[in-house]
Amino acid sequence: MDPGTQLTVQPVGDGVVKISGELDIRTCDQLEHDAGDLADRGGRLVLDLSELTFCDSTGLAGLVRLHKRAEAAGGTLVLRAPVPRVHHLLSLTGLTRLFPIEP
Amino acid sequence: MASESSTQRRADASPTAGRSYELAVRSRAAVLAVLVPLVPGGVMVLLPAGEGLGVVLLLAAVALACWIGGTTATGAAAAVLAVFVDHLLMVPAPHSHPVTLGIVTHTVGFAAAATGIVVFYSRVRASRSGTERARAEAEGRASALARRVALLAPMLDAAPIGFGMMDRDRRFRYANAQFASFSGRPVADHIGRTAGDLYGPEVERIAEETVGRVLETGQVEAGVRLTVPRPGGERHYLTNRYPVRDSGGWIIGVGFGTIDVTEQTELEDSYHRALAELTATIRSSPMAIALLGTDLCFRHANREFQRLAGDPERSLAGCALGAAGGLPPRVAAMPAQVVRTGRSTNAADLAVGPRFVTVNCFPVHTDDGTLVAIALIALDVTEQHRLARLEAEAEALRATAELATKLEQAQRLAGLGNWELNLATGALTWSGQTPVIVDGPARSFAGSGELPVHPDDAERMAGHRRRLLTEGTPFADEFRMIRADGSVIDVYCTGDVIHDDAGRPVRLWGTFQDVTAQRANERATKEAIRTAEQARAQLEAEHQALQMFVRAMLPPSLPEVAGAELAAAYLPVVERVDIGGDWFDSFRLPDGRLALAVGDATGHDLRAATVMGQVRNAVRAYAFEDPAPGEVLRRTDRLLSLVPELNLATMVYGVYDPQTCDLTWANAGHPAPLLRHGDDVSALTEPGGVILGVFGDDVRYAEATVRLAPGDTVLWFTDGLVDHRGCDPVTATESLMAVLAGADDAPERLLAEITRRMLTGGVQEDDVCLLALHRAGKPGTPAGSVAV
Numbered sequence: 001m002d003p004g005t006q007l008t009v010q011p012v013g014d015g016v017v018k019i020s021g022e023l024d025i026r027t028c029d030q031l032e033h034d035a036g037d038l039a040d041r042g043g044r045l046v047l048d049l050s051e052l053t054f055c056d057s058t059g060l061a062g063l064v065r066l067h068k069r070a071e072a073a074g075g076t077l078v079l080r081a082p083v084p085r086v087h088h089l090l091s092l093t094g095l096t097r098l099f100p101i102e103p
Numbered sequence: 104m105a106s107e108s109s110t111q112r113r114a115d116a117s118p119t120a121g122r123s124y125e126l127a128v129r130s131r132a133a134v135l136a137v138l139v140p141l142v143p144g145g146v147m148v149l150l151p152a153g154e155g156l157g158v159v160l161l162l163a164a165v166a167l168a169c170w171i172g173g174t175t176a177t178g179a180a181a182a183v184l185a186v187f188v189d190h191l192l193m194v195p196a197p198h199s200h201p202v203t204l205g206i207v208t209h210t211v212g213f214a215a216a217a218t219g220i221v222v223f224y225s226r227v228r229a230s231r232s233g234t235e236r237a238r239a240e241a242e243g244r245a246s247a248l249a250r251r252v253a254l255l256a257p258m259l260d261a262a263p264i265g266f267g268m269m270d271r272d273r274r275f276r277y278a279n280a281q282f283a284s285f286s287g288r289p290v291a292d293h294i295g296r297t298a299g300d301l302y303g304p305e306v307e308r309i310a311e312e313t314v315g316r317v318l319e320t321g322q323v324e325a326g327v328r329l330t331v332p333r334p335g336g337e338r339h340y341l342t343n344r345y346p347v348r349d350s351g352g353w354i355i356g357v358g359f360g361t362i363d364v365t366e367q368t369e370l371e372d373s374y375h376r377a378l379a380e381l382t383a384t385i386r387s388s389p390m391a392i393a394l395l396g397t398d399l400c401f402r403h404a405n406r407e408f409q410r411l412a413g414d415p416e417r418s419l420a421g422c423a424l425g426a427a428g429g430l431p432p433r434v435a436a437m438p439a440q441v442v443r444t445g446r447s448t449n450a451a452d453l454a455v456g457p458r459f460v461t462v463n464c465f466p467v468h469t470d471d472g473t474l475v476a477i478a479l480i481a482l483d484v485t486e487q488h489r490l491a492r493l494e495a496e497a498e499a500l501r502a503t504a505e506l507a508t509k510l511e512q513a514q515r516l517a518g519l520g521n522w523e524l525n526l527a528t529g530a531l532t533w534s535g536q537t538p539v540i541v542d543g544p545a546r547s548f549a550g551s552g553e554l555p556v557h558p559d560d561a562e563r564m565a566g567h568r569r570r571l572l573t574e575g576t577p578f579a580d581e582f583r584m585i586r587a588d589g590s591v592i593d594v595y596c597t598g599d600v601i602h603d604d605a606g607r608p609v610r611l612w613g614t615f616q617d618v619t620a621q622r623a624n625e626r627a628t629k630e631a632i633r634t635a636e637q638a639r640a641q642l643e644a645e646h647q648a649l650q651m652f653v654r655a656m657l658p659p660s661l662p663e664v665a666g667a668e669l670a671a672a673y674l675p676v677v678e679r680v681d682i683g684g685d686w687f688d689s690f691r692l693p694d695g696r697l698a699l700a701v702g703d704a705t706g707h708d709l710r711a712a713t714v715m716g717q718v719r720n721a722v723r724a725y726a727f728e729d730p731a732p733g734e735v736l737r738r739t740d741r742l743l744s745l746v747p748e749l750n751l752a753t754m755v756y757g758v759y760d761p762q763t764c765d766l767t768w769a770n771a772g773h774p775a776p777l778l779r780h781g782d783d784v785s786a787l788t789e790p791g792g793v794i795l796g797v798f799g800d801d802v803r804y805a806e807a808t809v810r811l812a813p814g815d816t817v818l819w820f821t822d823g824l825v826d827h828r829g830c831d832p833v834t835a836t837e838s839l840m841a842v843l844a845g846a847d848d849a850p851e852r853l854l855a856e857i858t859r860r861m862l863t864g865g866v867q868e869d870d871v872c873l874l875a876l877h878r879a880g881k882p883g884t885p886a887g888s889v890a891v
Contacts, residue, residue: 022828025706054828056869057705061751064797068749085831093753093772094793 009034015044016080020051023059031062039066042073046102050081055089067098078102240351252277265340265361268347269314273297276356285340285363306331313344317357321346328364339368391460391481394467395438397474399424411455411481431455437464438477445474451484458485511536518617525610526572540594540617557583557591567598571611575600581618592619649712650675653686656716662691665761667811667878669697670850674823674858674871683870684711684752685821688719690726697761698726701819701874702754702773714750718743718795722756732756732769736792736804740771743796752795755819759811764878766817767808771795774825774836777843778809779816784840787817813880816853818843823869824861835861850875 007027010018017035021027038045047063055063063079070077080102082090090096252268256277259266265282269275278293286293286301299307309329317324323345331338342361346354385392391408395401404412404419412419413429424430424438433450440448447465460481467476511534514520520537524530556564560582567578577599584594598613653673661669671687684704692698700722704714721742725735735756743750755776757768768776768787772794775786790805811817825835842860846853854873862871 056826057703057751057753057822060794061705061749064751065749084833088832089826092774092791093751094791095772095797097793098797 007031011038012048016046016048018048018051022054023052023062024054024056025058028058028062031059032065035066036069039070039075039077040073042070042075044076044078045070046078046080048080049086050083052086053083055086057093060089060093060095064095064098076100263362265363266358267293267361268356268358269298269310270356271318271354273310273314275301282361285338285361302331314357317344317346318354321348321354329361337365338363339365389483391479391483393419393479395424395477395479397442397476399438399442399477401427402476408479408481411460429455434460434462434464434479434481437462438479440464441466441477442474452488458483459488460484515539518620519614520616521612521614523610523612526608537615540592540615555585557585559583564596571598571600572608575602575608592617593622594618645709649709652712653715656686656712656719658688658690661689662697664697664759664876666764666880667697667759667761667876668850669877670854670875672854672858672871672873674862674867674873676867676870683821683823684715685823685870685872686715686719687819687872687874688722689874690723692726692730692758694730695761696730697759698722698730698756699759699766699768699819699874699876700754700756701776701821701872702752702756703821703823703872705751710748710750714743714752718752718754722754726756730758731806732758732767733804733806736769736771736795737802740793740795740798740802740804741800744799746796750796753822754795759876764811765808766811766876767806769804769806771804774820774822777818777820777840778811779818779843780812781814782844784844786836786840811876811878813878814848816843816848816850816875816877818853818857819872819874821870821872823867823871824857824873827868829868848877850877853877 007019007021007023007030009031010020012018015038017038019031019035023031035045035047045066047066063077067077077099078101079090079099082101087101090099090101256279259277259279262279263281265285266277266279267275267282268277274295274297275293278290280290283290283293288301293301297307298310302310309331313324313327316322323343325343327342327344329340329342331340340361341364342359344357344359347356347358349355385403385405388405389407391405391411393401393404393408401419401422401424406415409415409417409419411430412427419427424435427435431453433453434455437448437450441464445466447463449461449463451461452459453462461484462479462481464477464479466474467478469475514534514536518536518540520534520540522531522533522537525532563580564582567580570576571578577597579595579597581593581595583591585591594615595618596613596615598611600608601610601612603609653675657673658671661671669689671689673685673687675683684702684706686700686702686704688698688700690698700719702715702718702722704711704718706714718739721739722735725738729735736754739752739754743752753771753773755768755770755773757766757776759766769792770790771792775788775791778785778787787807787809790807792804793802809817820839822832825839826832827835830838839857839861842857843853846856853875857873858871
């Protein structure tokens, strides 16, 4: 296990949550815990991914679950400014069709 | 008397008649008196004709007088005087007396007058000639002095000593240049002047006093010091004064040789002053100071040194060193050692009676190195000694206190106490830490002399104690002790015997240490290790089960395909106990074609493995019903979407027709397969498709077909090969394409090479599955076409 994997979930106001670090099996639960309540409120939730440097398939699953929770609450989950590697993964898995992605 | 009697007689015989004759005679005599000195011979011729015998006698008297006095004014005067005497005595006689009587009286008168004149004259003459002789002698002496001065002057003029000479009138008769420089006036100004003229009344007084004394006594006055006030300040002179005599012993003046000793005098003054101060310093010094000659006799010793020698009142000057009884032998030996070695020596902290001294002894040399004396200086260091001793005692006390404190701290830190049992009195004592260990004032401990040992350990400890008492056998053992509050602690205890001089045991003593925490830690550590080992074993077992499960899910063998070779590899992360959801499958379809699938289920746990198994079985089932790749993916997506829990999976599924060599496939969010054709490698990125398990029913997966040329190779892989933290997935994919381009044709070796090149040299983060399809044949035929 890599103890260096870290993720910070920091609401920066105006429905925006900044996610920094790496999103994988070790940090996925943290994301869903920290951002889940915001997703459950409905409305527009923007995840700022500009400082998310790594994401694997488990991380994708976490994002999809958040999306489903936002959708269930009548809201939308928007991904903002993913780095190329994350954007590549979103494109590869076709999830760009699921998430509105802002530059 | 004679004059009185003659006057009497003339008064008796001189009537008025005799006046004219008398006058005539007197006039004649006066004329003669004038003429006689001029022409004595003429007078001598004329007179006998006029006056008879009286005149002759007169003339004879004159002649006699002239003979005696010479034909000078003195002779003339004597003749005149003789005539007057004769006249007064003899002239009146012819008138009253006979000639005979007259001759007699004239003769007698003349004789008397002549005798008187001669006597008188001879006296005057004698007197006059003495004075003149004296004068001549004085002039002779003066000229002798002048000659002497003239003779010596060239030598004295330039002498560095001030020479001068005064005559009896205290007037300078000589001064050389050096002497003149004392007054600052030219030499010429001195001659004929007095000291007062030159130096003023004060000096004149001094000069008069000293010069007068020499003139008076004729004694030499040597080494006279004079202090003369001068405009620039007082000057000091050292002068010798001596009488200057003529050849007859007559003191004609005073000579003096003088030097200016002002500088020397001032130097001497300062020297005397310094000496006086130095002497006073030594006398007042709190240090004992003594100076010895090379004969080791004291020259000086101050009061302190005398005190050191035993009696401050007893002067040591002149006393031999050996006779100064109070000095310690070590000190008394030092001067001799200095004389012998020529080097200084010292002795520190010598005990002299109740006092302590530090003594330095050193040679005293003159500038040329001659040893002239030995100095002894002793400093009383009794007070320093006392302070040092007090300081040492204080330091020792501090150290003891510090040690005690440290011991107390150490015992507290270590939970350590010590105990001591007096066998004679039964009294038990213990260190301050003991009550803490046994909880409270250790009453049971103190009261009984027994440690409150746990019953289980009591017998063992009693044995220790018995052997300690009877055999003197020390012990060190651990036991449990029951504290006042009922809790049980682990105690490590030692015991030993202290014997008296006769070898009898008098005391028992030992330490005990609360090791409860250590024991608890040790137990906890052992427990933790055991738990960890159990957990690890459990995980190991779980991992092995998962591995077995995964391997059970993967095909045990790959189907044979005519004209093609197939190879696969499953590469789990060895270090990890969990597993990924990577899988591959290949099976022959009922129509003879070959189904090929590579996928990745999200997660690394048992559920991921379960999903993987579900997907794999679903694919097999759907493919048997309808092998079309798009349809298989759509149905699989729907299957996963129906499961309440979100399960994501990616997969590439394709069908290869060995007859046509066509490969048809669809992709659900999985990394694109790579096609190698000749030297070219391309990624089969189109068509893409969404990941399985998200969208459900409304997703359709597009298909594409590529016809493989002979020698072409298709490689499927999972993202663990290119997507990990160590690199960028795009770059890694390019690397993989490059490796594929140069790899062996045979799929087994190709996969081995890819594994070696892509997964070594870094840490493999995720499981990887690889599947390679190679169409047999030589390359060079036209490239296969892709149809979507």
